[in-house]
Amino acid sequence: SSTISRVKLLDTMVDTFLQKLVAAGSYKRFSDCYKRFYQLQPDMTQRIYDKFITQLQASIREEICEIKEEGNLEAVLNSLDKIVEEGRDRKEPAWRPSGIPEKDLCSIMAPYFLQQRDTLRHHVQKQEAKNRQLADAILAGRKQVEELQLQIQARQQAFQALHREQRELLAVLREP
């Protein structure tokens, strides 16, 4: 489980590559190829060979450093390590782009549409509840208007009865 970081793996691979390359290009092989020069100048051959190996290794390591810096590769690889670590419990193959952008975009937009739908649902329910309260208030108000109208009707009828009595009374009172 203790996975090696990708950066370390990369360095190890490059080291191994260089070791094997140097092992392949051994001094023996080098001196065999440059046999006559080697016979003439063995010490010089050794020094040139050593310089050759040192320079080759230095150049290759320098190149790797450059590539790491250029693409910020270390940070990118470390972040990939982290992503892989987070997903280590998964076994089944993960989603991959389908190649149809419209299709892949649906899932990306879904959370926002779902949120919009829930917000709208909430607003509609809230407004419906408020409107129910308003409707109840209106029904109560209508009832009250009705009662007031009945009260006024009663008062009006009483008043009219009175008026009728007044006229009768007057008629009686006015009799000579």
Next chain:
Amino acid sequence: MSVDPMTYEAQFFGFTPQTCMLRIYIAFQDYLFEVMQAVEQVILKKLDGIPGCEISPVQIRKCTEKFLCFMKGRFDNLFGKMEELFLQLILRIPPHILLPEDKCQESHPCSEEEIQLLQQEIEQLQEKYKTELRTREALLAELEEQKIVQAKLRQTLTLFDELENVGRDRGTNDFREGLVFLVQNSRKLQNIRDNVERESKKLKIS
């Protein structure tokens, strides 16, 4: 053999792993050639310094080619192995791994049909919300009307109360009595007036 374009890796790295390896290969190979060239230059320079040397530059070139050919072969072989490992272990997104920007593909998997249904539902909800808002306007308007009507009706009732109060101010406790009281008073006034008229006639006669 179908080439794996490693598009998911390219999405993450911003370059294709194969290109990255090609870049490294070319750089390494250039160094190998450069260093070999430097080796040859140094040897030729050394030979120049040796008087009566029989080794010709052509011979040295042949030696260089021989050594380089061998090195290049080993280099390609080793690099091929390293590339394979790079593409397998370093520059690869394991199949079970999902990149962060694609998280919602698995947390909210949604087909085109589902998203259309969702958008339809949103439109319906928007219409419903607008309807509710219009309903609210109408209800509020009626509430305002009711207030005005109720105020008018209460005004009318107050009028009746005031009428009654008028009677009460005159010591009668309800309107009917008030009215009788009024009529009796007016009757008394009539009598008083008749009396006054009679008296004034008598005075005129005398």
Next chain:
Amino acid sequence: FDEIIVDLTTKRKQYPRKILECVIKTIKAQHE
């Protein structure tokens, strides 16, 4: 081929976010 892949995958990485920004702006505007 390589450029096409890089171009395509760059779009895959960036465009959903850009589209999402527009969608969110639209939703907010509708909401307001």
